[in-house]
Amino acid sequence: MNDEQHIAELIEDFEEFDDDVLDAAKAELIAIGEPAIPQLVEALAHNLGDVVNQVTEVLAAIGEPAIPQLIDEMETADIHYGLAISSTLTCIGEPAIPALVEALSNKLNEEFREYAARALCEMGVTAISAIPALIQALTDPADEVRAYAVYALAKMEGAAADAVPALIKALDDGYEDVRHHAAFALNKIGTPEAKQALIELTKV
Secondary structure: OOHHHHHHHHHHHHHOOOHHHHHHHHHHHHHHOHHHHHHHHHHHHHOOOHHHHHHHHHHHHHOHHHHHHHHHHHHOOOHHHHHHHHHHHHHHOHHHHHHHHHHHOOOOOHHHHHHHHHHHHHHHHHHHHHHHHHHHHOOOOOHHHHHHHHHHHHHHHHHHHHHHHHHHHHOOOOOHHHHHHHHHHHHHHOOHHHHHHHHHHHHO
């Protein structure tokens, strides 16, 4: 049996309901590491539910070496595949932030930017180093990118104080979700400027 076939069989074990089989397959794939990445990333596209969850766990454990291929695939992925990749990058966490920030600045691919914004949003305070990029994303032409960016900033609370002027502008955004998330973010950040903006908002 060649290595690719063995890796494929281990991934197939994720369809089993036996916890011992699942745990053994995950442990072996993590031990194999980098050589298993291409097939694991491909499995995110062709499986749903529990299999994707197991694959995500393995890729998150392998960590940083998986990021370049995940980002490459996310750039051209359809919706369910893109979301699975985004979730996996969220699980990898801080090592994925530079690549996600770069994806967020890709002016030609709205879906790619949205997947990146989703991943950073789901990271919460782990993505604190992405705050400048998330502030920039508040002017993105795509509604969903702006919505995920503003919600990500809300999760940063006081650490996102530098975002307050941009969030105040977002209170007038043309997309309702952005306006609501901006008010929520200002409340969570809670600086005097943020509080005053919310007081003014209630007077309108």
